[in-house]
Structure formats: structure tokens, C-alpha cells
Amino acid sequence: MTTASEAYAARRRASQPWNWNRATAKVLIYAALLTWAFICLFPIYWTISTSFKTAVNVTQGDIIPFIGRFQGDWKGWRSLGLSPDTIFQVSTVRDEFLLRFGNSVMASVGASLLAVIIGAPAAYGLARFNYKFGPWRNKDISFFFLSQLLLPPVVLAMPFLVLYKELALLDNLIGLILVYTLMVLPIVIWITRDQFETIPIELEQAALVDGCTIWGAFIRIVLPLALPGLVAAFILSVVLCWNEYFFAALLTSTNAKTVPVMVASQTGSQGISWWTMAALSTGAIAPLIVIGVFLERYIVKGLTAGAVK
């Protein structure tokens, strides 16, 4: 796609004489692009740099490091027990942060895995077989799954609060994973169904003729081919679960608290220093930035699945 459009662009460039109008347009386009890129990236830069600030850097609003006052200080990271001089010492804050971080990893990876494991077969079934549950056909079942996207978290949050209390699942990672699975399942089904529909049906038919069962054909032939879609669904799910705040705030308290809840509780408390907040926020967004930079095409694939035909 990109190479084709670039070759096309190169041809256009070669065929048209250089003129002032085009040059001005170019400059304006790049100016707009750079402005927006700055708007997107500056808050991230600001957060990371603030985690290395001292009080005077904060009050004076220093922005560029290694010039004048702003020489960089481990203050923010020291308060989390993650600076070079404190990393080998005992730190309750670090233990707390690592526990939250671990919870977030378990909840988002666990829920995304579960959603792909039960969502992908369902999507495959909906793409290939004709179901009939009473008056319900494939279209109705697909719509049922998708309609879950409409449900705002508040509608489920309080019934879940009461239910989980009765089921002893409050403040429990399993409980959180189940809710998150529910949250991302429609998205996983949507993305993977789109992927399964691109796989030629002849491949499975050949496998069935060779004596494969339908599950055998699904696992051995279809799944490897659909891997990009599965990965896209999984990664998008991980991002959504990692960022989830509403359910985590209501359903967890001490054991199963996740990173967003920890960040939020620190934001609320008065007098917390900026460098600590910045270090904490950096920790919360660092995995996402890594995913965004290296797995961008999967995120884009996941978001555009089925929406653009």
C-alpha cells in the first residue's frame, strides 16, 4: 500500500513542474503536521522530564534539560524507590508500585487471552456456519455481541459490586479479569471475524476432505493464517484493559488494585509532589508507549477492522 502510493507520488512529483504554489502548500502541510505532532508528544515529554525535576525546576517551569537550573535529578524516581541509589534498598513504595504493576499486567494479559480464546472460535463460527437458536440467526447473535459495546460501565458496575460481594470476588484479580474479558470480547469478536472472512474457504474444505475434523481444520489451518488478526485483537485488548479505570476503582481496594487506580488515588491526595506523580505516570504509560511505537500497525489493524470496507 505504502510503496505503491509512494511510487505513484514520485511519478506525480516528476511529471509536474516545480512552482511556488506547490512549495507553499508543502510548507503549510509540514507546519501543520509538526504542530500536531508537537501537541501529541509534548505532554509525554513533559511527564517524563518532570520526573527528573527538583522543586525549583517545577516552580520555574523549566522545560529543556541540561541547560541552566534543570540538570536532572532522581528525586521522583527516588520517591518510588526506583532510582539508582535506592533500587537495592528496601522500599515500601516500590513494593506497592510493583504490586500494582503486576496486577495490571495480569489483569490485562489474562483478560485479553481469555477474550481471544473464547472470542476467536465464536467469531469463526459466526463467519462460517449457519446457527439457529430459536428465532436467532447469525446476524442476531453478532448483533447481540456487538450491542455489548453500547452498555456503559456504570450500568454493570453496581450490580457487579453487589454480586461480587456475594461471590467473594471483590478485590480479586479473577473477578477483575472476568469483567475485563466481558469488556473486550465484542471487540475481539469484531476484529477476528473480519480476519476469518478474508481466509479462502477452499483451504478448510481441502482439510476436511483430507479427514480433518472442523476443530482440527480450525486449529491447524485457520488459526495460523488468522494470526495477524488475533495478535491485533489481543494487543488492542491489552491496551484497553491496561487503561481501564472505572471498574478497577469500584471493584478493587487493597489486593487487586491496578496502576490507574494507584495513579488516580495519588492525584487526589493533596500535597503530592509533581516529580513523584510524574514518575508514577511515566511508569503507567511506559508499556503503552513501547506498544505504540513497536506495534503500531497491529493497533491500526485492530481499530480499522471491519469499519472500512
Added chain:
Amino acid sequence: MSHTVAMGQAGLIPESRKSAGRLLIVLTSLLLAATVIFQILDASGVFTFGLPDWRPSLYAYIVWAISIGISQVMMRGEAGHKALFLLPALLFTVAMVIFPTVFGFYIAFSEWNLSSFDGQKFNGLDNLRTLYNDSYFWNALRNMTFYVASVLLQYALAFGLALLLNADIRARKFFRVAFLLPFMLSPVAVSWMIGKSLMEFRFGPIAAFARHLGWDNPAFFTTPWIARFSILALDAWVWLPFMIILILAGLQAMPKDIQEAAKVDGAAGWTSFWHITFPLMLPVSVTTIVLRIIFQLKLADIVINTTSGGPGGATDTVSSFIFREYRDRSNVGYGTMAAEVYLIIIIIFITILLNLVGRFMRREAAQ
């Protein structure tokens, strides 16, 4: 859709296997029913066995769900195997959504404070009456119309940025990643990064910049309309990438020769956009806007963490209103009633919206 569920094969399955499957369903259904009834009796104090929680019912449901799957295969052979693809997701969703939603309606008609020992008290329509007279709820709904309307503004901006990304540029990969990043970040962290630090009154660089431009008192979250627009800016920062990506994908899927034809006919940029690009992009645009509105209706995290609805409820969303209602007063019954009413409003609104969109698209297609 080439396979059809092979009903004919059912005849090949021995009768004994079928009846074994039927027996399995009956037995596990009985087990589930017995467990639930036993727990209800235990909880209501008919006798005191003293189960600590409702986990046994949960386990009984899981056993029942698994046995449904096994018996499908036993009774219906290949058709059962096919049903097995769908069943886990279906049974999971039904258990996780239908039950809580129905249970939610039951909670909604009661006075239930989780922090008091009184437990649940049925109070009929009292919650509905209180809600009807609750100015904060109506205020939150009014704010929601503002937030939903703002989606159109965000769409216009996103379209412009997508066109820029689709232009003949270098370093496209860098710009795409940079434009995507805000969407990846957790709204809670963004609330601090931008709302509480960059826009902070004393030390924030945006406030400093605003002072530099001559605004003496750049308080972004103290006057209602400015606060509303500040929340909007935060929300747009997080969600614009989502719209940009969808629109960009639409632009890239457009046949190049159509674009080229516009150029050859001598249509200048602006005219060619309005007459060719924009109409061709209508389906993608509609999908993008509808999806975005659906997500906008859930807006909560940023509001909760930046302004907690303030000043005076000016930035409140329905979700953040209910969140505070629960946090401050632990009133589950009233909060649930508000949530269920909101759900009904959303369903009505989206149904009307989809109908209008469908009609609009058909009219466009007919032209």
C-alpha cells in the same frame, strides 16, 4: 457460508449416546437448580447452614455450562461441534451481562446502602421520583448533549489531520506513530499529565503560555464554560487518533484513479475535496462518528480525575455523577436506578440515530 449445520448427520448418532447427553443436561440442570435453591433458603434464613458466599452457585453454573457443551457434541455430532465454537462466548456473555442487568433492575427499586447494616430495603418508585427531581442528573444529561455534539467538531479536526497524513509526505511512519500515541495512554494518567500539570494554574506551561498571550488569570477549571472546553480539549487529545486512523484507512482505500480524475478535470483542491473525496468518504465518516458517539456516552475517567464534575457540576457526565453518588453516599440502589435510566436513554438515542443515519445514507445512495 458454505457449510450448513448438518442436521442429516444426527441420524447417525446412536440413540444411547443421545439419551446419555440428555441425561447429562438434566442432571446438571437439577444440580444447578438445587444449589441455587439451597443457597436462597440458606440466605433467607429458612435454615442455617451458613454458607459464607454464593460461590457454590457460581461453580454449579460453570459445571452446567460445560455439560451443555459436552452434551451438544454427544447429541448432535458435527452440529454440536459447530455449536461448541459459539457456546463459550455466548454462555459467558449471558452470565456476565443478562444476569447483572436484570439483577440491576431489582436493585434499582430498593434503598440499599452498602456501608450500613440494614441491607436492602425495597422502596418501589422512590428512586425514580428522586431521580426525576435531581437537578444534578438533568445537568449531567445536558452536559452529555454538549459532549456528544462536540464529536462533530472533533470529526472535522480529525478529517483535516487524516488528509494531512494522506498527503504526499516524508516520515509518514513517524507522524502516524506520533498521532496515535495519545490514544494509547491511560485517561487517568492523561488527567494528571495535562489536566493537573500542564494546565495547572501556577506552574503549568500552558497556563504560563496563556499569561504570555495576555490572559491574566488562566484558570482552566474554575468557570463552567472554560472548564467544559478544557475537558473537551483533554477528551479530544485522547480520542482524535481513533477518528484519524479510521478516516485515514478510508482515504487509503479510495481508488487512486478517482482522485486522479478530479485533478485532471482541473478541479482545485477545495472543490475536488467537496465534490469527490467528501461524498466518497461518507460511509466511513458515518461509521466513525457513530462509533465515537457510542464511546463518548461512556466518558468518565477524565472528568472524575480532573474536575470530579466541578465546578458546580459544570463538567459532570452521567457516569461521573453516578460514580460520585456511589463514592460519597454508597447508595447502590439510587446509583443503579440512575444507570438503568441512562441505559434506556442511550438505547432510544442510538436507535433513533441509527435510523436517521440509515435513512440519510439511503437518500445519498439514491441521488
